[in-house]
Amino acid sequence: MEKLRLGVLGTSGHYELRVATPLKSSLLVEPYAIASRNKEKAKTYAKKWDFSEVYGSYEELLADPKVDFVYLPLPNHLHLQYIKKAADAGKPILCEKPLGLNAKEAVEAAEYCKKKGVPLMEAFMYRFHPQWQRAAELVKCGEIGTVIATSGLFSYDLKDGGNIRNIAAAGGGAILDIGCYTVSSARLLMGAEPERVVGTFVWDPVFKTDILGSAILDFGNGRSSTFTLGTQLYPYQRVTALGAGGSLSIKIPFNMFGDVPGEITVINGVGERIVETEIIDQYLLEFDGFAESIINKTEVPTPVCDAIANMAVLDALFASAKSGKWESVAKY
Incomplete structure (x- = not known):
């Protein structure tokens, strides 16, 4: 072909x-x-x-x-x-x-x-990588019970003012660059959309972009997701889901290498195990x-409605950072 x-x-x-x-x-x-x-x-x-x-x-x-x-x-x-x-x-x-x-x-x-x-x-x-496909399957089949909470950490160190990620007018900053991942993965693991959010952010005095932030996404009924982002921190990333019957954690959730297996740590009443997934490149x-x-x-593999829903959460986080209060997530 x-x-x-x-x-x-x-x-x-x-x-x-x-x-x-x-x-x-x-x-x-x-x-x-x-x-x-x-x-x-x-x-x-x-x-x-x-x-x-x-x-x-x-x-x-x-x-x-x-x-x-x-x-x-x-x-x-x-x-x-x-x-x-x-x-x-x-x-x-x-x-x-x-x-x-x-x-x-x-x-x-x-x-x-x-x-x-x-x-x-x-x-x-990241949605295409087998480790995320497997994580979604484990949640769907009830391996860790109903997911009650997720947490995410995503950071890197970039202090170059000429880099597009540090230019406010070009849409730079932590939330748009990497917060979109922590929000997207939380929505995926929760299998739902957050009702409201609250966030607090630190802004670079020169770049005028958000460089450090933490947030809570409220999914209702006591279910929530938290995450912390940073663009001037030691590079690190991790996503964990806590369910009523166990937990799972993805070692390298977003910038996964294409030449080693993915790793998911799964813990439930039976015990703890490392689930390894296929060696393959997520960009391919x-x-x-x-x-x-x-x-x-x-239809495209990831529907555009998902992109809109994700962006609505990011909008609410920016609004919360400005108001200092919980902000509702708009529905589109």
């Missing part, structure tokens, strides 16, 4: 670090076109990562009829703009998280793509999963 030709908007460091190598193993996706506003930079990138076509603007790439779908790893504040442009060009879109700067933008993007008949998916790669699974939905004309 002929592979789908991928167009990438921007010479992304994320694509280079985490996506380019796994895609070499794909039977469904072929890196085809790369675009940058600096064409010389794009040429160097194309030579390194085997793109056959190079464009000096994103619009030129979108006009190429041979591009079957696009990957959009641009800064957060550009997501909505280029989702619309890609949809106008009839290109299915795999967009990096978060889908927009707020739920309103996520809804606008979803409705625009629906009107144009173009598939759109938020790129939450994500891109192949999206490509397969295009080929088979089926």
